[in-house]
Amino acid sequence: MLEIFTYTFIQNALIAGLIVSIITAIIGSLVVVNKMVFLSGGIAHSAYGGIGLAIFFGLPMLLSTSLFCVLIAMLIARASYDNRENLDMLIGLTWAVGMSLGIILVDLTPGYQADLMSYLFGSLLAVTSTDIYYMALLLLVVLGTLVVFYRDILAVSYDSEYARLRGVNTKFFYTLILVLSSLTIVISIKVVGLILVIALLTIPIYIAGYFAKNLLSMMLMSAGLSIVFTLIGLTLSYSFDLSSGPSIIIVSSLCAFCVYILKGLSKH
Amino acid sequence: MQTTNVIEIQGLSFSYDKQKVLEDINLVIEKNDFTTFIGPNGGGKSTLLKLILGIIPLQEGNISIFNKPYLSQIPKLGYVPQNTNINLNFPITVLEVVMMGQNSLKTRLFGYKKEEKERALEVLENVSMQDFAHKNISKLSGGQKQRVLIARALFSRPEILLLDEPTSNIDVNGSEQIYASLEELNKDISIVVVSHDISVILKYASKAIYINKTLTHHDLTHMKEDFKNSDEHVCEIELLEMLGKCKC
Numbered sequence: 434m435l436e437i438f439t440y441t442f443i444q445n446a447l448i449a450g451l452i453v454s455i456i457t458a459i460i461g462s463l464v465v466v467n468k469m470v471f472l473s474g475g476i477a478h479s480a481y482g483g484i485g486l487a488i489f490f491g492l493p494m495l496l497s498t499s500l501f502c503v504l505i506a507m508l509i510a511r512a513s514y515d516n517r518e519n520l521d522m523l524i525g526l527t528w529a530v531g532m533s534l535g536i537i538l539v540d541l542t543p544g545y546q547a548d549l550m551s552y553l554f555g556s557l558l559a560v561t562s563t564d565i566y567y568m569a570l571l572l573l574v575v576l577g578t579l580v581v582f583y584r585d586i587l588a589v590s591y592d593s594e595y596a597r598l599r600g601v602n603t604k605f606f607y608t609l610i611l612v613l614s615s616l617t618i619v620i621s622i623k624v625v626g627l628i629l630v631i632a633l634l635t636i637p638i639y640i641a642g643y644f645a646k647n648l649l650s651m652m653l654m655s656a657g658l659s660i661v662f663t664l665i666g667l668t669l670s671y672s673f674d675l676s677s678g679p680s681i682i683i684v685s686s687l688c689a690f691c692v693y694i695l696k697g698l699s700k701h
Numbered sequence: 702m703q704t705t706n707v708i709e710i711q712g713l714s715f716s717y718d719k720q721k722v723l724e725d726i727n728l729v730i731e732k733n734d735f736t737t738f739i740g741p742n743g744g745g746k747s748t749l750l751k752l753i754l755g756i757i758p759l760q761e762g763n764i765s766i767f768n769k770p771y772l773s774q775i776p777k778l779g780y781v782p783q784n785t786n787i788n789l790n791f792p793i794t795v796l797e798v799v800m801m802g803q804n805s806l807k808t809r810l811f812g813y814k815k816e817e818k819e820r821a822l823e824v825l826e827n828v829s830m831q832d833f834a835h836k837n838i839s840k841l842s843g844g845q846k847q848r849v850l851i852a853r854a855l856f857s858r859p860e861i862l863l864l865d866e867p868t869s870n871i872d873v874n875g876s877e878q879i880y881a882s883l884e885e886l887n888k889d890i891s892i893v894v895v896s897h898d899i900s901v902i903l904k905y906a907s908k909a910i911y912i913n914k915t916l917t918h919h920d921l922t923h924m925k926e927d928f929k930n931s932d933e934h935v936c937e938i939e940l941l942e943m944l945g946k947c948k949c
Binding site: 466583584587588590591592594595596597598599600642645646647648650651 | 754755756775776778780782788790791792793794797798800801802803804812813835837853857
């Protein structure tokens with residue numbers, strides 16, 4: 434069994450899985466406590482527009498998808514900050530329009546475009562070292578942001594009206610959370626694909642939410658859980674020749690289900 | 702004894718989408734006043750509170766706090782929002798919520814200073830909540846949560862404390878406890894409370910401001926003793942009507 438770790442693609446998959454687990458745990462916690470889960474679903478699907486642009490114009494995939502999603506996130510932040518009632522409609526719009534744009538751009542691109550499935554459902558075993566550098570860079574940015582702004586982000590997430598009263602620039606932090614979420618979504622697409630990103634951003638956080646006393650412990654716990662799920666999912670995927678993204682998600686949702694049942698039993 | 706004006710409002714009007722909510726409001730709040738804003742739902746009491754706090758931008762008229770432009774004085778205000786506005790299942794401890802009361806969170810990097818934790822415990826003690834400091838806020842009852850939010854407002858040593866419906870959804874015992882804490886705090890700071898709890902609030906307040914688009918003043922100092930001595934239920938509707946019509 435251990436000989437599988439000598440393959441470069443397995444090593445890459447493991448490293449990428451670990452980094453993405455930590456990032457999604459941190460950002461997923463912010464997404465969940467700010468009730469932005471479906472917003473991130475919308476951004477994830479609109480990412481396909483960025484993928485289409487990259488394919489059509491022959492641009493570097495990660496970079497152009499990231500820029501595209503950051504742009505979408507900033508537009509949503511701008512349109513929804515003063516009027517959250519718009520949010521629902523905006524989510525639906527970005528969700529469908531981004532996806533359609535991507536599909537049409539791929540249609541218009543001459544030549545054979547095989548890889549649609551890998552964007553929809555992930556391809557952890559096809560991670561390159563460039564991807565890994567990009568993921569590591571994002572991890573540093575996320576950790577750095579957390580170290581510098583943890584209290585502001587906490588204040589804005591918990592009670593943004595009060596935070597603003599105490600002199601916190603809530604608009605900036607609302608936008609920052611959305612931008613970091615969109616960058617996280619783009620790298621998670623490599624691991625589980627854009628359709629399943631929401632699961633990575635929510636299931637470990639949902640489990641941690643049962644036990645966490647504060648936001649920081651929620652982030653740490655979900656990072657631990659996420660790493661374990663990724664390792665188990667990846668092993669299953671390799672051993673039984675299954676898709677890696679869905680394997681990871683099935684493992685985590687089974688665990689979430691068990692925790693839910695056990696918690697329910699312990700109440701009686 | 703000379704009194705100081707802590708809040709002064711002149712000619713304030715405010716509308717939401719052309720609908721006038723407040724019209725030509727003139728109001729002076731003096732040092733150590735315990736003022737309540739009463740009046741019907743939609744009468745504009747919460748709006749007036751949020752205007753004073755700078756949460757809603759001023760449209761017409763003028764507000765000064767300590768005789769200075771009000772926006773520069775916001776850090777001297779403590780605010781207790783309505784309990785219902787707050788994220789209920791948020792993973793956060795009582796201590797962290799209280800430390801959010803810190804003014805302008807300039808980059809202090811990760812974590813909290815020792816003095817901040819001590820200050821947080823001190824204000825929690827003021828509202829008898831120190832034993833809950835390390836509990837998750839979602840495990841607390843409505844009344845306990847409200848006292849935590851009062852502690853948060855006290856954290857930055859405000860000179861005026863403004864509360865928006867502090868006892869909505871809280872049982873009678875809880876309300877009495879909250880008002881008793883406020884009465885104690887009123888020795889050092891001015892208090893403004895928006896409330897529906899008219900009979901309770903009239904026991905403690907020194908001034909009642911009836912707001913229904915326009916404003917009517919009532920000095921309660923003489924009425925107050927009667928309320929304190931009576932255990933009878935006071936009919937809130939009658940009281941409201943009386944205050945609404947009265948010309949004092």
